[in-house]
Amino acid sequence: MTSGWSIYVIVLVVANIVGAAWLLFWVRSTSGGASGKPQSLGHDFDGIQELNSPLPLWWVYLFLGTIAFAVGYLIFYPGLGSFAGVLGWSSVKEHDQDVAEAQAHYGPIFAAYAAKPISELTKDDAALHIGQRLFANNCAPCHGSDARGGLGFPDLTDNDWKWGGEPETVEKTILDGRKAMMPAFAPALGGPQGVESVIAYVMTLSGRKADAQLAEAGKPKFMQICAACHGPEGKGNPVVGAPNLTDNIWLYGGSHDAIAEGLAKGRFGQMPAHRDVLGAEKVHLVASYVYSLSHGSSN
Amino acid sequence: MPAMPASKIESSAPDPTGFASDVALYAKRRKIYQREAHGKFQQLRTVTLFVLAGFFLAVPWFNWHGRQAVWFDLPQRKFHLVVLTFWPQDFIYLSWLLIIAAMSLLFFTTLAGRLWCGYACPQTVWTKFYMWIEWLTEGDRNARIRLDRGPWTRDKLVRGAAKHFLWLVLAFAVGISFVGYFDPLRSLLSRLATLQLTVTEMIAVAVASLALYFDAGFMREQICLYACPYARFQGAMFDTSTLTIFYDRERGEPRGHRNRKDAGKGLGDCVDCHVCVDVCPTGIDIRNGTQYQCIGCAACIDACDEVMDKVGSSRGLVRYATEESLAGKEVRILRPRLIAYGSVLTIMIVAFTYGLSQRIPLRLDILRDRARVFRVTSEGLIENVYTLKIMNMDEQDHSYRIGLADGHELRLVAPATVFVQAGQIAAVPVRLQAEPDEHEHERRARQVTFTVQADDQARLAVRGESRFLMPAGGST
Incomplete structure (x- = not known):
């Protein structure tokens, strides 16, 4: 706040308090009421008059009390322009204090879970329950509340892992995120005809029907270009996140057109890092929950 | 006086x-x-x-x-x-x-x-x-x-x-x-x-x-x-x-x-x-x-x-x-x-x-997954995901059965029973699946009614409405 605004606020606040006190004092009596009865204010509605009846004195004391409260408040708390108040209170400090309190309360709970391996937590209902809540709030928007993903977002329940399915790898994926890149290979495959042949070959890898001649033509191209990441058998490579092409699980859809689009334009998947979002201890619980989906009895 | x-x-x-x-x-x-x-x-x-x-x-x-x-x-x-x-x-x-x-x-x-x-x-x-x-x-x-x-x-x-x-x-x-x-x-x-x-x-x-x-x-x-x-x-x-x-x-x-x-x-x-x-x-x-x-x-x-x-x-x-x-x-x-x-x-x-x-000391809130309107399973079915919040407001624990009241063409994929402790809320993800329908261009959204029924007491039954969405003409 600039000092100009600060002065403006101070003047307004002080003027209002002083004005209210003065008004209270100024209207304490009215002259000319020799009869001792409340005077009419001159408003008459069907014979009912509005009288200038006295206010109970204790009520006035309440009013004075609010003025005293206002003065006290302005001394102890921020309110007078940029004056911070003698207590030094601020909403940021209060928030930090609340966070510290919550940390003191919940910290040990998460720390205890963090000390246990994921293989053990997948058998702990309470831990999985917390993991499910965290998943619902942080992961479900992309992976779905049932964790079965969708187009472009992996199904986490099928035990088919792009980056490796060991508990530690799953945890690392959540902590630091993943960036997958499938380059656009259409030119390198020799144009539309080459792309068609590779599609045919890739489909046969999962045992799907395809033109045998076309597939035969695609095989060398696959070995030459695709096998570098997906492996000569098309089983994929978790180090670079290359999917297994033999299990008929398709991240971007398994139709001919979907595969063609991937080959022509490439695919760029990204899993954001959650280390700073959730913290390592909570990620540990989320990883346990995710791991349990394909290794436990739950749903 | x-x-x-x-x-x-x-x-x-x-x-x-x-x-x-x-x-x-x-x-x-x-x-x-x-x-x-x-x-x-x-x-x-x-x-x-x-x-x-x-x-x-x-x-x-x-x-x-x-x-x-x-x-x-x-x-x-x-x-x-x-x-x-x-x-x-x-x-x-x-x-x-x-x-x-x-x-x-x-x-x-x-x-x-x-x-x-x-x-x-x-x-x-x-x-x-x-x-x-x-x-x-x-x-x-x-x-x-x-x-x-x-x-x-x-x-x-x-x-x-x-x-x-x-x-x-x-x-x-x-x-x-x-x-x-x-x-x-x-x-x-x-x-x-x-x-x-x-x-x-x-x-x-x-x-x-x-x-x-x-x-x-x-x-x-x-x-x-x-x-x-x-x-x-x-x-x-x-x-x-x-x-x-x-x-x-x-x-x-x-x-x-x-x-x-x-x-x-x-x-x-x-x-x-x-x-x-x-x-x-x-x-x-x-x-x-x-x-x-x-x-x-x-x-x-x-x-x-x-x-x-x-x-x-x-x-x-x-x-x-x-x-x-x-x-x-x-x-x-x-x-x-x-x-x-x-x-x-x-x-x-x-x-x-x-x-x-x-x-009825039982309540059902239905949250439809909104980030994705629908998804297509590997079998080609159209699938919607819902989270059912089952609130057991009773003083006793109950097991509940989830069902569909009117989703005749829809298939429900949900756990057989859901156990909820007294006074607790369970969040259960469930799925509805439908065959893609090539002919019905008009019906891209339909009303669905979930039912939740306690195993032990017929009285403890509630319904909840939501919607099932699918692509126009059933195409993926």
Whole structure:
């Protein structure tokens, strides 16, 4: 706040308090009421008059009390322009204090879970329950509340892992995120005809029907270009996140057109890092929950 | 009658502003020294006051199935009323309860004026208890006036100290009972005994106790006169057939003291003894007619009857009467307005009770996954995902079965049963699947109704609506 605004606020606040006190004092009596009865204010509605009846004195004391409260408040708390108040209170400090309190309360709970391996937590209902809540709030928007993903977002329940399915790898994926890149290979495959042949070959890898001649033509191209990441058998490579092409699980859809689009334009998947979002201890619980989906009895 | 004329008490109040020639607009409270009245209405009042106060103080002592029977658990947002446990989702019942309370206020006010104020209002209940303590320690009205006016003596000090001590004891009992409705009383008391109350609890008990102490000790009728809205709008509910406390002007006037010579010749029945004013807890003169200050406590009726007995006149110079009966007309209690209020009130109470008895302690909230409208499974089915929030509001654990009421072409993929502990909420992700339909371009969205049914009780069944979305023409 600039000092100009600060002065403006101070003047307004002080003027209002002083004005209210003065008004209270100024209207304490009215002259000319020799009869001792409340005077009419001159408003008459069907014979009912509005009288200038006295206010109970204790009520006035309440009013004075609010003025005293206002003065006290302005001394102890921020309110007078940029004056911070003698207590030094601020909403940021209060928030930090609340966070510290919550940390003191919940910290040990998460720390205890963090000390246990994921293989053990997948058998702990309470831990999985917390993991499910965290998943619902942080992961479900992309992976779905049932964790079965969708187009472009992996199904986490099928035990088919792009980056490796060991508990530690799953945890690392959540902590630091993943960036997958499938380059656009259409030119390198020799144009539309080459792309068609590779599609045919890739489909046969999962045992799907395809033109045998076309597939035969695609095989060398696959070995030459695709096998570098997906492996000569098309089983994929978790180090670079290359999917297994033999299990008929398709991240971007398994139709001919979907595969063609991937080959022509490439695919760029990204899993954001959650280390700073959730913290390592909570990620540990989320990883346990995710791991349990394909290794436990739950749903 | 050694009664003090009203004018003397009034003039004894000094002008707080010191501007004698002006009219002070801030009026000092005129302390009311209420004189005890005795009679059938005061007996009735004593009974209702003790029953109500006893009820209030006793309720938090009762337990039910391991918890306090009546317990408003704010941190958990669960409101236990013996067998019923209400959640914030049940707020509608509270709304209806308040509407019924308002309707019964209309009914009873039309019937007999401020019955609530005179016989049942907590303000009346606790103020009366405080007045009894006052009477016990400082004596009757005249003794109290003498004591207040007199110099500070040891007697005055001891009596005053005893009064405030007893006031504070009662205030504390009521205050801690009040807190006990929100924070189980027995544990509160045991922690109080071992000095283990939290700061919040101490503040709550102190605030509740002191509030009663200042209210019933010092504020009293000021709340009724200045703060209570009911006093101000009661006039709108009265009609000429409403039973109200009336002074029979025809019979009483002209008022005047009797003397031995003429034995009240030419005077009405009112002996102007001022007792009806002395017993009034709000300090009004009922002989001035119905006033907004009158809380309908009937003390003036009992007091006047006593005087009438002594002077040998018939009772009822001040009595429950209707404006019509005073004008010589017939008393008409049953009238269309009262019958209308009464019928509406009865219907509402019956409907409320029925609704409460049919309340199902189970709720279902359905959250449809919104980030993705639908997905296509590897089998080519169109799939929507929902999170069912199953709230077990019952006192027992239950297993629930999830089903579809009308999703004939849809397949539900959900766990066979869902176990939910008493008072807990389960979030269950479920899926609905449909064959892509090439022909039905129009039906891209359809209504679906989920059902949740407890395994052990047929009564525990709820439904919830959501939508199933699929691509136009079923294409992927």
